[in-house]
Amino acid sequence: MLRAEGLSKRFGGLNAVQDVSFTQYEGEILAVIGPNGAGKTTLLNLLSGVYRPSAGRLHLLGQDVTDAPIEHRCWLGLGRAFQIVRPFPEMTVHENVTVGALFGQRGMTLPTARERAYDLLERTGLAAHADKAAHELTLLQDKRLEVARALATQPQVLLLDEVMAGLRPAEAQEAVSLVRSVRDSGISVLFIEHIMPVVRDLADRVVVMDQGQVLAQGTYREVTGNPQVVAAYLGTEAELQA
Numbered sequence: 001m002l003r004a005e006g007l008s009k010r011f012g013g014l015n016a017v018q019d020v021s022f023t024q025y026e027g028e029i030l031a032v033i034g035p036n037g038a039g040k041t042t043l044l045n046l047l048s049g050v051y052r053p054s055a056g057r058l059h060l061l062g063q064d065v066t067d068a069p070i071e072h073r074c075w076l077g078l079g080r081a082f083q084i085v086r087p088f089p090e091m092t093v094h095e096n097v098t099v100g101a102l103f104g105q106r107g108m109t110l111p112t113a114r115e116r117a118y119d120l121l122e123r124t125g126l127a128a129h130a131d132k133a134a135h136e137l138t139l140l141q142d143k144r145l146e147v148a149r150a151l152a153t154q155p156q157v158l159l160l161d162e163v164m165a166g167l168r169p170a171e172a173q174e175a176v177s178l179v180r181s182v183r184d185s186g187i188s189v190l191f192i193e194h195i196m197p198v199v200r201d202l203a204d205r206v207v208v209m210d211q212g213q214v215l216a217q218g219t220y221r222e223v224t225g226n227p228q229v230v231a232a233y234l235g236t237e238a239e240l241q242a
């Protein structure tokens with residue numbers, strides 16, 4: 001689905017992302033973890049096309065998209081949900097998702113977009129709130145809307161930037177179920193997350209970043225058992241258990 005080869009991004013003298021390579025396979029949920037400033041968001045910005053890499057190549061669904069603009073990646077099948085959700089606050093929940101459907105696919109008509117938006121509100125548990133203004137939603141509902149808007153673009157790969165941030169544990173569990181249902185519908189998911197129980201429950205594989213580089217990659221058990229990862233990110237084993 002995605003193949004990064006030696007991706008790098010420099011900001012002046014700072015190597016925010018340095019020589020990052022990984023592959024995401026079809027149907028996989030891949031987590032990207034690492035301490036603050038490790039380069040996770042910069043990597044997501046490289047994948048989605050916000051930044052062009054200083055070096056390296058990126059393939060999406062077998063196509064080289066290294067120089068492709070954001071909208072081309074979206075039309076090819078790359079969707080993104082942001083940590084800070086920014087819906088159109090005065091529009092209804094349904095209208096917000098309709099906008100995603102209209103602009104995420106070339107040739108989409110308004111009636112089809114509206115219909116697709118209703119389906120997505122059902123799937124993301126927001127159907128009862130379809131006609132509310134977006135600014136009336138709770139934080140968990142905001143996150144659901146953010147995922148619904150990203151799904152409206154019909155992605156094959158969905159990038160999620162810390163969607164669990166700020167949620168209470170019970171709400172995070174609901175969000176975990178939503179992400180699983182997205183994957184079960186055939187969409188591969190790449191997510192950044194700091195909450196380790198969420199990573200453990202969701203990720204098929206984990207990429208650990210530190211200081212812009214990939215420190216380790218593997219299953220949750222493999223990376224959390226790696227002494228370098230424990231030292232750089234997880235702290236002591238006792239903290240990890242807590």
Ligand SMILES: Nc1ncnc2c1ncn2[C@@H]1O[C@H](COP(=O)(O)OP(=O)(O)OP(=O)(O)O)[C@@H](O)[C@H]1O
Nearest residue numbers: 011014015016034035036037038039040041042043
């Ligand atoms: N636009 C930018 N210009 C200059 N430096 C930047 C820019 N964006 C990020 N950086 C720097 O690049 C490094 C990586 O930042 P990034 O936000 O990617 O880390 P992160 O792993 O997502 O951190 P966090 O977990 O805190 O969100 C940091 O040192 C950051 O200050």
